């Protein structure tokens with residue numbers, strides 16, 4: 001399948017999921033995850049009008065960002081080591097993987113030194129798998145309180161990853177759970193503005209995630225493909 005055909009196919013699936021769940025198509029945004037593909041393919045993705053690019057490791061993203069950083073909007077979606085903050089700050093508009101205080105401190109400090117505000121999502125481990133990063137759901141409100149004085153860091157939503165399931169329907173409780181955590185946090189009014197974003201859903205399960213309220217889906221293999229020899233293929 002060509003890139004164009006994959007984009008069309010994904011769009012149809014997103015529209016159908018929106019219709020099933022009574023959502024507006026424009027409330028669901030797509031992040032094209034380019035970690036499995038080359039620099040050239042990343043350029044093609046941008047040229048096809050996909051604006052949001054997601055990468056999960058700076059080492060893999062660097063060459064792509066240097067080539068195309070001024071085109072599109074970049075999302076850091078992977079686990080972020082504190083000593084890598086200096087590399088990604090100011091380049092990736094959104095950090096989807098904030099899950100510990102030391103990282104929040106470093107993001108705030110480096111953003112302050114650039115005179116910018118960094119937009120983040122709290123990664124929450126809804127499934128409870130030990131292999132997954134993220135705050136426990138019950139830690140989220142105290143974490144938000146702890147970072148509320150960080151003036152250069154803004155939390156705009158939550159992110160989670162579901163376990164890989166053959167039957168994507170089995171991921172529904174994870175996505176519903178993230179939405180419930182967000183609604184619960186918004187009920188406590190811990191942030192100046194309500195948390196709007198839910199970053200959830202990947203190639204295997206994005207339709208279920210949309211039905212459960214995803215505002216960002218992070219799509220790699222189904223949308224941009226996987227290429228031989230890439231780091232994660």
Ligand SMILES: *Cc1c(COP(=O)(O)O)cnc(C)c1O
Nearest residue numbers: 033056077202203218219220221
């Ligand atoms: C790789 C990755 C994705 C995309 O994976 P696909 O299953 O290929 O869509 C989404 N989110 C994160 C955090 C990733 O690391």
